[in-house]
Amino acid sequence: MEEILNAAPQHVVTLENINLKYNGERGEVTALQNVNLNIEKGEFICVLGPSGCGKSTLLNIMAGFLKPTEGEAKMNGKLIEGASWERAVVFQTPTLYPWLNIHDNVAFGPNVRHLPKKETEELTRKYLNLVELGDFGDHKPYELSGGMRQRASLARVLVNQPGMILMDEPFGALDALTRQNMQTLIRKIWSQTQNTVFLITHDVDEALALATRIIVMSSRPGRIVKEFETDFTYDIDGVNKESARYTRKYMQIREEILNIINEQNETLKL
Ligand SMILES: Nc1ncnc2c1ncn2[C@@H]1O[C@H](COP(=O)(O)OP(=O)(O)OP(=O)(O)O)[C@@H](O)[C@H]1O
Known part of the structure; x- marks a missing residue:
């Protein structure tokens, strides 16, 4: 019994000290620096951050499309060494x-x-x-x-x-109404399948409407600057559908996230 109570959370994905450098035509680009992240089973993680901060790079490492220059990416304790059915990837453009x-x-x-x-x-x-x-x-x-x-x-x-669903701005190309319907559908699928989701978005409200944890990244080189545990998705799914977005707590977190992203955008311009 004690063993169960003390059981460590079940990590589906672990990222340890991830650094990624691209060797582009214009020289070396450090896209990610010292990224550490544990994703637990059933979490719905949304990632926000300024353009070019390394969100897609991070997703591509988890998908197994890219190998980190330093550090280790593991799924269920095994090193991620290539693409696998275990990790579903959904891009902005439908792949059919x-x-x-x-x-x-x-x-x-x-x-x-x-x-x-x-x-x-x-x-x-x-x-x-x-x-x-x-x-x-x-x-x-x-x-x-x-x-x-x-x-x-x-x-x-x-x-x-799959054991993990990775989505890179999956609704970015859709009109506002379709986008909202897709969010409702994703939430339904997530709650029915108990799957683990990692979703990149540029839309703070989308992140707040879906996530159980929001990760905010810094401008390049990408690092995780702040994490927020959130539960608005349950309210939006339930009776508080509309009012959840107008609560004080929602507004406060929304503003805090926007401030961090704006600060990072300012750093980009310096
Ligand atoms: N193949 C590549 N060669 C060189 N540099 C690259 C390559 N791919 C990405 N980069 C650079 O790495 C950084 C991170 O790119 P990435 O696409 O991961 O950012 P992002 O946060 O997903 O951006 P966006 O929000 O605009 O989609 C960017 O500065 C980009 O220019």
């Missing part, structure tokens, strides 16, 4: 094969992994329904709206039942 219909796009991962036909079909149906595209399986990507394509992209990675 234009020649496959939506059903086959979603079934693509399980097919490549040679899952049994019946299981592939069940999973494909389940995730198409989860993103509310159950009736659009036979449509080609060009027949769907931008928001529907982004939902299909989401189903395409969720079907692999």
Whole structure:
């Protein structure tokens, strides 16, 4: 019993002393400096920071697309050494094969992994329904709206039942209303699947509406300057849908975050 009470939180991802330097045509660029982060199972982390501060670089390290110059990135205790089904990545631009219909796009991962036909079909149906595209399986990507394509992209990675979802400004290209609907959908999926999410956004309200923890990064070289534990997502999901955004606590955190980002932008200009 004591062992359970004293059990350490279950870290899905650990980043230890991460430094990343790019060797670009214009010389060396230090994108990240001494980044330390533990992500626990079920957390919804939103990352904010000035443009060019290294948010995407950090996500690419977690995805396994980039190797840190120094430090270690691990998932479930194992060194991240390349891309994996375990880590789903969703970008701003939907990633779908234009020649496959939506059903086959979603079934693509399980097919490549040679899952049994019946299981592939069940999973494909389940995730198409989860993103509310159950009736659009036979449509080609060009027949769907931008928001529907982004939902299909989401189903395409969720079907692999990843341990972590990494999203790089997933709603950045969508209009305001579609964006809000997508936020509601992501919140629903997160609470149903209990998945661990790491989402980059430029929108403070989006971060406050979704996150359980918000990370604010400094201007380049990117470091974590402040973290906020937040729980507005539960209020917004519940009866306090509208009023959650107008509480004193919400306004205070919002202002604090904006001040930090503005300070970092000022540093950029110096
Ligand atoms: N391949 C590369 N070669 C050289 N420098 C790079 C490369 N990729 C990114 N950088 C630089 O590294 C820094 C961090 O880039 P990154 O894309 O991670 O920032 P970001 O915070 O995601 O930016 P934004 O919010 O504008 O998308 C930037 O200054 C960028 O110019």
